[in-house]
Amino acid sequence: MGSRPRCCSVECDAATTQETTQERRTEMSTFTLDDLRELLRRADEHADLDGDIANTQFVELGYDSLAVLEIASEIQRRFGVVVPDDAVLAMPTPAKAVEFINALFARCGA
Amino acid sequence: MTNGQEVLITGLGVVAPTGVGADAHWQAVLAGKSGIARITHFDPTPYPVRLAGEVKGFVATDRVPRRVVPETDRWTQLALAAAGEALDDAGVDLSAMPEYEIAVVTSSSSGGTDFGQHQMQNLYQNGPSWVGVYQSIAWFYAATTGQLSIRHGMRGPCGVLCGEQAGGLDALGQARRLLASGTRLVVSGGTDASLCPYGLVAQLSSGELSAVDDPVGAYLPFDVDASGYLPGEGGAIIVVETAAVAHERGTEAYSRVLGYAAGFDPRPDTGRPPALRRVIERALKDANLRPDDVDVVFADAAGVPARDLAEAQAISAVFGPRGVAVTAPKTLTGRLYGGGAALDVATAVLAQRHGIVPSTAGPTRLAPGCELDLVTSPRQPARLRTAMVLARGHGGFTAALLLGRV
Numbered sequence: 001m002g003s004r005p006r007c008c009s010v011e012c013d014a015a016t017t018q019e020t021t022q023e024r025r026t027e028m029s030t031f032t033l034d035d036l037r038e039l040l041r042r043a044d045e046h047a048d049l050d051g052d053i054a055n056t057q058f059v060e061l062g063y064d065s066l067a068v069l070e071i072a073s074e075i076q077r078r079f080g081v082v083v084p085d086d087a088v089l090a091m092p093t094p095a096k097a098v099e100f101i102n103a104l105f106a107r108c109g110a
Numbered sequence: 111m112t113n114g115q116e117v118l119i120t121g122l123g124v125v126a127p128t129g130v131g132a133d134a135h136w137q138a139v140l141a142g143k144s145g146i147a148r149i150t151h152f153d154p155t156p157y158p159v160r161l162a163g164e165v166k167g168f169v170a171t172d173r174v175p176r177r178v179v180p181e182t183d184r185w186t187q188l189a190l191a192a193a194g195e196a197l198d199d200a201g202v203d204l205s206a207m208p209e210y211e212i213a214v215v216t217s218s219s220s221g222g223t224d225f226g227q228h229q230m231q232n233l234y235q236n237g238p239s240w241v242g243v244y245q246s247i248a249w250f251y252a253a254t255t256g257q258l259s260i261r262h263g264m265r266g267p268c269g270v271l272c273g274e275q276a277g278g279l280d281a282l283g284q285a286r287r288l289l290a291s292g293t294r295l296v297v298s299g300g301t302d303a304s305l306c307p308y309g310l311v312a313q314l315s316s317g318e319l320s321a322v323d324d325p326v327g328a329y330l331p332f333d334v335d336a337s338g339y340l341p342g343e344g345g346a347i348i349v350v351e352t353a354a355v356a357h358e359r360g361t362e363a364y365s366r367v368l369g370y371a372a373g374f375d376p377r378p379d380t381g382r383p384p385a386l387r388r389v390i391e392r393a394l395k396d397a398n399l400r401p402d403d404v405d406v407v408f409a410d411a412a413g414v415p416a417r418d419l420a421e422a423q424a425i426s427a428v429f430g431p432r433g434v435a436v437t438a439p440k441t442l443t444g445r446l447y448g449g450g451a452a453l454d455v456a457t458a459v460l461a462q463r464h465g466i467v468p469s470t471a472g473p474t475r476l477a478p479g480c481e482l483d484l485v486t487s488p489r490q491p492a493r494l495r496t497a498m499v500l501a502r503g504h505g506g507f508t509a510a511l512l513l514g515r516v
Contacts, residue, residue: 044177062177069243076239 031075031101036094039071054095061094068097075101081108117286118356118363118516121200121349122456123192125301127163127342127443131195135453136460139468140488144442146325146340151224151305158321159314161328162305163342163444178257181244183222184343185303185448186254192347193258193297200349201361202295204262213266213293214255215284216347217277217300219448219503222249223309230308258297258347266293271300274503275410276372278345278451279511283370285350294355299452301345313341316504318414326472331411331438332418332480333473339413342440345449346456364459366514368496369397375506385508386410386424386500393498393510394428401429404512405491406467408454408499411438412445415477421500422480431481435489441471451501455511458497462515465494 037049040063053061058068065088072083072091081104091097124131127145128138138145145163154160165188170179173191182190197204204212225248232240247253252270259268267288271280278300285296304313313319320338322328329340356363371392373385394401407429410421425436439457440446446453461467467489476482497513 043180046176066181066243066247073239073243 031098031105033094033098036071036098039074042074043067043070055093057092058094079105081105115290116353117289117350117367118353119348119350119365119367119455119459119513120356120361120363121196121198121202122364122459123194123196123199123347124344124453124456125165125168125188125192126344126346126446126453127165130165130168130191132199132456132460135456136464139439139442139457140466142442142469142471144325144471145342146329146442146444149305152307154310157307157310157314159310159319159340160323161325161340163340163344163442163446164305165303165344175261178261181248182257183225183248183253183303185218185220185222185301186248186257188303188344189216189254189301189347190257190261192299192301192345193262196297196299196347196349197262200351202349202359204264207294209263209265211266211292211294212262212264213285213288213296214259214264214268215271215281215288215296215298216255216258217271217273217281217448217452218251218254219272219274219277219302220304220309220312221251222253223304223312224306225249227306227308254301262297264297272448273507273509274447274505275445275450276501276503276507276509277448278453278455279370279499279501279509280372280507281452282348282350282367282455282511283372283509286367286370289350289352295349295351297347298350299346299348299455300448301343301347301452302446302448302450303343304447305341305343310341318412320413329413329441329444330472331409331413331441331470332422332476332482332484334475334477336413336415336418336477340444342444342446343449344443344453345446346452348452348455363516365462365516367511368399368514369393369395369512370510371396372507372509375508384420384424385506386421386502387427389508389510390424390428390498390500393512397512399496399512401433404429404434404496404498405494406435406437406458406461406485406497408458408497409436409438410500410502411440411470412502417502418477419479421502422482426481432483434483435467435485435491436482437467437485438470439468441473451499451509454499454501455513458499458513462494462497462513466490467494
């Protein structure tokens, strides 16, 4: 059994207590646009993400809703927070995604 | 059923244990070069079946858009590559056709088994959130059809046929129906790729795989030493269109689809005969042909003694004992399930083009009751106009397709 997620809500417990990952979860602090860039590159190492992408729609960057959902799952695994499935709707652009993730970190009491 | 429309095969794409590309496949078939070898995708040591026909030298990232690779199972990647070749071969400019009049109908038997296995491993080793989102679109039978449709903007009627080894013929049968009702071009055929531990174990449950650990002697259809079949991966994608459309764009066709029929075996406890003989007869009737019009039969060749005998008896009942040349080049690849009959069609079409009947590798002594003119070395018959492809899928699926040289 891995360490308990740092999130404290009942919902988080229900969703994650069965997880047995050996990987140490990254400490939560502030989630930046560069953190997101790194995750986007994991999905596509050749993606052109160097410019000002903050307010560009994910779809225009070549990431469809499933790709964004996959990145949300990666954030969930890496930081031990529960990202609801419908969070994708709140993350149409990288800037909105960063804002949403930071709000989630704050709620889960980093 | 064809509504007077002549249906032509105008493009072939092959990704098979015998080679990547239709030319490589045909050269290997002619040379009798087998793609059967010890499984390398995983360590087969603990399994009773250790031989298979794997597609070698296929690097997905070289042949499939890089963003699509992590979203798809190998079976879909093989089809994407084969479809690219088939559309190039057909010389078709899809942008010049109404997108809703281009259809995709493929055959699938195993779905995305390998992809699914890895996601199940993530689930049980790490937990639910480790299951990747692409599992939702990668595993299911229609995934290949969907990816082909998206990749090439083909938005006409789309579907998938799941008839195990018979599915490749059923897909072409469905393509023919669509071409009779307004569709201009269909990307059809199929692939399969289930050579992973999960996929192999599922296949073992049929009890029909050969456990003989010798690449030359394991899969011997119609032979006295038949011991089952070996599995393989890959298949063929086939472009079919109406003669009117092919003529309009001035393309040269390989072959005509002359006739098709499908049936299903009765329950084993009824004592009624299997469907194959009736299916052969109905396909001939559909094509308005007589048995002696057929120059070669590409057999289903299950490699299981009882099924071999049933097929030999059905062929003999229609064509007479040793009455028609029968061949099974699939002895070089193993049975490819959803891709198997599609590859047989590609091989038959190439045989018609080159005027050569390729051989069946392996069998040396026909089993008692198998009264077949089995082709064991390549032949150049005086006449090679009409070929029949037979296919039987696990559980009773049965289909026959007749192809005419253009």
